[in-house]
Amino acid sequence: MKRLARLVLAGSALAASCLTAAPVTFAADAAATAPESGLHVDQVGYLTGHEKKAAVKDSGETAFSIVDAATGATVYEGKLSAAKLDALSGERLRQADFSALRKAGTYRLKVGAQTSYPFAIGDNVYAKPAVYAWRSYTLARSNTPIDDPVTGLHLAGGHPQDKAAEVYFTDALNKKGDKLDATGGWYDAGDYGKYMTTAAIASAQLLMAYEEEPGHFRAGQLVFPKGVKAEKGLPDALSEVKFELDWMQKLQRKDGSTFHKVAGMTWPGFDKSPDTDTQPRFVFGNCSSSSAMYGASLAIGARVYAPFDARYARQLRKNAERVWSYLEQHPEPLYRTDEGQESGSGPYNKATDLEERIWLAAEMFRTTGDKKYEAYLKKVSDRFTQKPGFYTWDNCLALGQYAYLSAAGADPLLTGQVRRAFLGYADELLAKTEKDPFGCALSAEEYTWASTKNALTEGSLLLMANRIAPNPAYVEGALSQLHYLFGRNSLDKCFMTGVGSNMPLHPHNRIHESTGAYVPGLVVGGPNHVSGGDPDQTKYLESGKIPIAKSYLDVLMSWSTNEYAIDYIAPAAYLLAYFAEPAAFTADTLK
Numbered sequence: 001m002k003r004l005a006r007l008v009l010a011g012s013a014l015a016a017s018c019l020t021a022a023p024v025t026f027a028a029d030a031a032a033t034a035p036e037s038g039l040h041v042d043q044v045g046y047l048t049g050h051e052k053k054a055a056v057k058d059s060g061e062t063a064f065s066i067v068d069a070a071t072g073a074t075v076y077e078g079k080l081s082a083a084k085l086d087a088l089s090g091e092r093l094r095q096a097d098f099s100a101l102r103k104a105g106t107y108r109l110k111v112g113a114q115t116s117y118p119f120a121i122g123d124n125v126y127a128k129p130a131v132y133a134w135r136s137y138t139l140a141r142s143n144t145p146i147d148d149p150v151t152g153l154h155l156a157g158g159h160p161q162d163k164a165a166e167v168y169f170t171d172a173l174n175k176k177g178d179k180l181d182a183t184g185g186w187y188d189a190g191d192y193g194k195y196m197t198t199a200a201i202a203s204a205q206l207l208m209a210y211e212e213e214p215g216h217f218r219a220g221q222l223v224f225p226k227g228v229k230a231e232k233g234l235p236d237a238l239s240e241v242k243f244e245l246d247w248m249q250k251l252q253r254k255d256g257s258t259f260h261k262v263a264g265m266t267w268p269g270f271d272k273s274p275d276t277d278t279q280p281r282f283v284f285g286n287c288s289s290s291s292a293m294y295g296a297s298l299a300i301g302a303r304v305y306a307p308f309d310a311r312y313a314r315q316l317r318k319n320a321e322r323v324w325s326y327l328e329q330h331p332e333p334l335y336r337t338d339e340g341q342e343s344g345s346g347p348y349n350k351a352t353d354l355e356e357r358i359w360l361a362a363e364m365f366r367t368t369g370d371k372k373y374e375a376y377l378k379k380v381s382d383r384f385t386q387k388p389g390f391y392t393w394d395n396c397l398a399l400g401q402y403a404y405l406s407a408a409g410a411d412p413l414l415t416g417q418v419r420r421a422f423l424g425y426a427d428e429l430l431a432k433t434e435k436d437p438f439g440c441a442l443s444a445e446e447y448t449w450a451s452t453k454n455a456l457t458e459g460s461l462l463l464m465a466n467r468i469a470p471n472p473a474y475v476e477g478a479l480s481q482l483h484y485l486f487g488r489n490s491l492d493k494c495f496m497t498g499v500g501s502n503m504p505l506h507p508h509n510r511i512h513e514s515t516g517a518y519v520p521g522l523v524v525g526g527p528n529h530v531s532g533g534d535p536d537q538t539k540y541l542e543s544g545k546i547p548i549a550k551s552y553l554d555v556l557m558s559w560s561t562n563e564y565a566i567d568y569i570a571p572a573a574y575l576l577a578y579f580a581e582p583a584a585f586t587a588d589t590l591k
Contacts, residue, residue, distance in 0.1 A: 039054060039056055040056070041116045044126060044482075044499055045120030050099075051476050052098045053095055053099070054109050055093050055096075055437045056093060057092065057093060063080060064079075064110065065078075066098050069105075082094065086549075088490075089549040104123070105122075107121065117487065117502065118501065135521055136564075141185075141228065142184065143157055143158060145226075146225055149587040151517045151520070154515070155511075158187075163183050166179060167282070168338055169285075171336075182283055185243070186199065187274065188346075189509075191267060191344075192277055195290075196260055197260075198348065206240075211304050213578055218236070234308055245297070249315075256325050256326030258286070260285030261284050263281065264344045270556070271513075271514055272514055285336050285338070287348075288332075289355075294323060295322075299316070299363035299364050320363075321364070333351060333354075335350060350393075358400035359396040361400070366406060369408065387425050389425070390457040390461060402468075405422060423469055425461070434477070440484045451525065455526075456482075459481030459571065463475070478575060487500050487501075487502060491527075491550055496521060496524075498522075504562060505554060508557065525562060525565075528552070537551070537561050
């Protein structure tokens with residue numbers, strides 16, 4: 001979702017204060033000359049035993065072939081489907097279905113004289129993007145020296161001033177100017193703020209990825225750079241998420257609630273790396289919805305870490321229970337804001353909190369089995385049993401429903417109601433996916449700020465639906481959202497840095513611009529057809545009739561289309577955890 005405070009940034013004024021480093025090309029084929037447009041493929045590849053489809057802009061041709069990328073030899077031939085107009089892209093499209101091709105290799109799609117970007121077919125084509133996605137969190141660690149042989153990123157350890165961050169306001173628990181150790185955690189996005197909302201929902205999805213596919217994770221998998229120490233006895237993935245959980249727990253207050261965010265008072269220029277942004281750092285706000293999200297993520301963590309560290313798991317559970325106690329004592333939603341607190345960071349503001357309370361209650365019921373949490377869900381059943389939408393930091397209803405449907409000992413009547421709502425929504429997503437020529441689940445109105453995340457979240461929900469009611473079509477629908485991410489879209493754009501042939505080269509990312517290091521695995525926002533996102537995007541939309549699905553700019557200052565965020569990456573990591581298995585990567589093989 002867009003962070004409205006970014007509108008205070010005048011693009012020209014900010015750009016004038018920034019040094020823009022030349023982008024570093026991460027993969028050799030990123031700079032390759034683009035083929036003729038109109039052959040839309042997943043530039044990473046297709047799994048051997050799953051559907052393999054491409055969208056083809058109509059040129060009058062009715063046949064296609066798949067050719068070996070190295071030799072040009074034809075390995076498969078087929079007929080294109082009838083052409084149909086796609087309103088979202090403005091293209092007349094046909095479909096090439098080569099699902100029957102199961103031989104591993106690297107190929108191109110050929111239609112007439114046109115050839116596509118190369119793509120692989122294999123059993124584990126998504127292993128490297130999966131590692132990139134998880135490593136992107138490692139490389140976004142604050143207060144951590146980084147010496148990464150994969151990307152060349154070198155940081156002395158950003159924002160040491162977080163050790164004594166100043167509380168920005170006075171209330172019953174704190175005085176303005178109190179010092180708090182706010183070290184740790186991941187930078188949220190292209191800026192250096194650290195936010196409870198996105199920290200909670202991102203870490204929760206990563207924990208869910210492990211909980212559901214533990215066999216796909218192991219120690220050494222993320223090839224941690226120098227300066228990052230793996231937690232003893234943990235798979236790298238859980239070691240990484242623990243870094244975020246430990247930071248979040250530092251922001252929990254005596255009454256069980258949490259502070260909302262840590263940031264400076266001004267947006268750093270793009271010449272400022274984390275270790276050269278020396279402005280004072282502050283702890284801002286108090287928000288009941290973000291506190292509830294924090295508690296939900298800890299409740300999941302209590303389950304996940306129990307086999308590895310029972311003491312740590314008990315700590316997580318205890319702190320989640322403290323959040324619940326606070327919310328019981330404070331039934332009214334709260335979003336505290338003080339003058340000036342949004343001048344250098346995004347608000348992530350929500351004036352209500354019911355969906356987040358539901359998520360917390362459901363996760364606590366799943367973790368503890370305590371019926372008091374189920375009793376709360378019954379009390380708010382009018383909302384709890386409604387059809388959800390895709391989950392995001394300001395609406396976690398779907399996550400609450402999934403947690404309850406996954407819990408042991410749930411009430412059969414309430415389970416039936418929630419199941420119908422959840423699976424009904426999943427069926428709607430599946431129908432959209434099967435109707436869309438790109439296999440994308442997005443409706444026209446969902447091409448907003450963070451549309452890529454919206455699609456990936458919808459894919460994640462289809463995987464969740466498959467766990468509740470196994471259905472191969474749900475799995476294929478989920479996989480289709482990865483195909484969209486990796487280039488099977490009307491722009492032929494991979495919306496993840498560092499993968500495919502046509503990746504984002506100018507992400508809205510201060511670490512990239514200030515250091516010249518190109519970090520792979522960052523998921524950028526993608527097409528945004530809502531005006532008022534940022535000056536470049538607004539000007540682009542006003543330039544003419546831009547198709548909804550093409551409303552994207554690979555330019556630095558289009559933060560509403562080309563910024564990444566930790567909660568954008570999380571659903572990609574969740575999907576990839578299902579479809580990718582571990583591979584023996586080294587720093588050299590990840591370059």
